[in-house]
Amino acid sequence: MSSRFFTAIAALERRGLLYGLTGQKEGQTSAARPSIDENAAVYAGFDPTANSLQVGNLVTIVGLLQFREMGFRTISVVGEATGLVGDPSGRTKERAQLERNVIERNADCIEKSISTIFDNHSAMTRHKQMHPPKILRNSSWYRNQNVISFITTVGSRFRLQQMLNRDSVQQRLSSGAGMSFTEFAYQIFQAYDFLHLYQSENCLVQIGGSDQWGNITAGCELIRRAVGKQAYGVTLPLLVTSSGEKFGKSAGNAVWLSAEKTSCFDFYQYFLRTSDQDVKRLLSFLTLLPHVEIEETMKKHSEEPEKRLAQRRLATEVTCLVHGHEAVCKAEEFTSVLFHSKVKDASHLKENLRYIKSVDVPRDKVKVGLTLSDAVLEVKAVESKREAKRLIRANGVYVNDVRLANPNELISERYVTQDGVTLLRTGKTNYFLINWI
Template sequence: MMPVAKMMTLYMAAVVALSLGIGTADALQVNVAATSVECFSVDAAKYQHGISLNYQIIRGVADALTAELTDGKQQVVYSNQGPSGKFISPIGEEGEHTVCFKNVVSAVGDVVNVVSAVGDVVVGFSLHADDPTHEVLSNADAAKIRQVQDMEDLVYELTTTLDTVKDKQAYMKAINVYHEQVITSTHNRIILWTCVEAIVLAVVSISQIAYLRRTLEEAGSFMDKLLRSSSSASTATPAVYCGFDPTADSLHLGNLLQGIALRHFQLAGFRPILLVGGATGRIGDPSGKSEERVLLTDDVVSHNASQLLRGLAPVVDFDCPRTGAMVLNNADWHSRMSAVDWMRDIGRHFRVNTMLTRESVKKRLDTEQGISFLEFSYQLFQAYDFLHLHRHHHCVAQLGGSDQWGNIVSGTELIRKSIGKDAFGVTLSLLTTASGEKYGKSAGNAVWLDANKTSVFDFYQYFLRADDRDVEQLLKSFTFLELDEISEIVHEHSKAPDRRLAQHLLADTITTTMHGADALKGAKDATALLFGKADDKNAVTLTAATVKTIAADAPLISLHRDQVVGQSLVDVAVRCAEARRLIKGGGVYLNQTRVTSDALMLTPADLVDDSILLLRVGRRNNYLVQIDSEASP
């Protein structure tokens, strides 16, 4: 199919010829492209009376357009350069004449002819075969040519505009199609990934549920497995042990967690063995330590060993005939072994390469200080403890913190290699603060089980101040409450966290377990006096025991009765390193009552149980004045 632009060009050529009043053979228009030449042949016989040529550029610009008329001998009869021109002349020679239009610029040099191109043009021209004096292009003809030219320009512009509109429409249609494809693709991808995510979450959830169920089943059957494995070889009660090195004269909360775990084993039919490290305590366990421990003297180790396990007496049962807890000291068997016997019977079962892979050893090897052979061999001593207890007390499992895993595995391997029996290890997650720091007696923030080292009041307050994020786990770890009861109290706590219901239950339960109901009452009375509302304070009777609970860690000053009764409070306060300025500022309290006058004289009625005064400066500085009737004034 012929393009629209070409059809319009042919149509315009016909219009020009007809409008000039001559045949289409005589009046023409021609497209002369840049750097090209267009020629037409002229029959001399037709123009024997003369010929006239008239031309004009009707579209485009080309000042260098050249029109030439050559005769039959190829001699130039007429030549003109410019956008228009005319020629009138008789034809003197027979033969074929030629009319050419050259759309070039010529520059003639010495050797070559250089041609530079110009723009494309459309030339309208006419040939007349009449009187040579005929004025070929009249004004009317010129006007018609201009009209045709304007019409052609309009048609060209319309054609171009239509093409542009069509191009824009096609572009917009393509853009819309592309956008629809992108939206559809994105939508499909979203649906696909949503489905994939849902499937993955479902699989993960199912896997987690299966894992939890399997874990609970394994945890529930672990005791049964131990019991079956032990009962098949012996009728003795199976035992589980946990070691405590006597590096201090009291246990702390981390040890209490292990004691409660031992109690759970005891309730499942195992005999707990509390092993005091009378021998290993003289070496020092490198687990969890970045530097070597300070070695303790034999006297300190012996003293600590004698005091150590009193803190677990409220937790484990020592009186049960079949599963009653035992307290042993590994110094009893290590002291009977010579170095040669120890190396031959124990050392030959261990490979140094394996010992070097233990986490406690690897961490120390990476430090500048390194690790001594003494601490390096600690795992062998602990492994032999497990073997000895397995042989003599039917101990089938060892319990410890997660940092003891390497030492526990050393014990199970020694039992397997020595006597070909299976043994088990159980580790507990280390107790940490909310910031992730480990609780322990060497960490600087220990809560001791001995009331002489951590008062009952401070012990109670520690759990009462537990973080909301930790209280549920603490209830599960440190109490024997049913899980349903814990879930219920945590749910109630979440409704009104400011009431601290979960913390009160935690503090009450564990304080009662460790120190008894009377000690709990004293701690709660002291809490009410120090931090309670007015009604709480009025409901508490101040006694010497309560005062001592409040000020258990306060400086204690012994004064004769005559140095207190009948003396001004200022004088007594000065003896306690405080002065009149604090009293005037309202910062001094006598037996939890604010003192408003510095002239207050003390009377026997101010003595609690006729024996004690409690002075408080500010909010936390307590001073305990013990009335000593035998002290000299």
């Protein structure tokens, strides 16, 4: 019996991260769960349908890192081939097909991001001896495939009724959009990925989000039919907001893992603003902190909730994992400047232009005087001048931490810092910089 596999599964379950496990019968105890070879690898796949992963994908990466800490080899598969096909899971209509060169560029970005996260994980756990990560692109084993051979050797092992019964297929067939054969065949390709890794890498476990259950079990079934062996699937909960909305790029509320799409400062600030209702769950889902340490953090937080200790720990741990220790230091420094300093005395606001939204405005405008409502519109904090005036009159606009309530007040030289910038804030957390040039 592989005690490491059992320990990893138990750790996921304790954190609320275990959603499903293949080979598990209803009512079966943890001790009766399946075991696997100590030398086996665990893999997860990531399709490059965008040039960055988002925070929802981080749940799966943390799952991989949990297995890594238990001594398992881990494989991240960037779906350069399957990205061209398109996964129908969780979608109400077919996604727009991307050009091959776009998929390749996206794959480069995602591979770099995953590699960085694993490097950061190694730096955060120096005392542990862990296997180096392996990142593969599935295009490497499809490139020389013969279509007739693939259909006869792989396709023949699938049963149409099982494929039709997948939730992702049923949902689309019952909708008005229907489903193309391309998307219908996606499960065959993901299943073959698992078979290929089983044969070439001794990979016995695939992990993924709960919406991947059908694709993962298809792989387990293909391995059983092709080589008569058992492989296992582990699914993790999807990351949702406290209102039940899924995090994701298609939902329009994505927090990206790429610093080019979500700056390190915005990333840090996002988690710093986490509600008390969500913070424990996110500590469990998105960090590698031991369960007992999470419980201790929450205990201290409950004693002095106004200090937001749990949110600070969450923001620090997740930012360090995704962007590294230096990014945490810079985000904390800039947070201190914005929230705890007098902006007019801050000497390094301009150094941090990349951390918040900014706009270049000719210096001549400050000489003649730019009205406050025009300034709010200039930084695109709102979409219309009418909306800008309403926001200002509602006491929702600050210039260099000073609340201004007159839409016609002029932004003159007295509002320009020695760095040549003006900090404009709407509400409690929306910051914009006017960079006078």
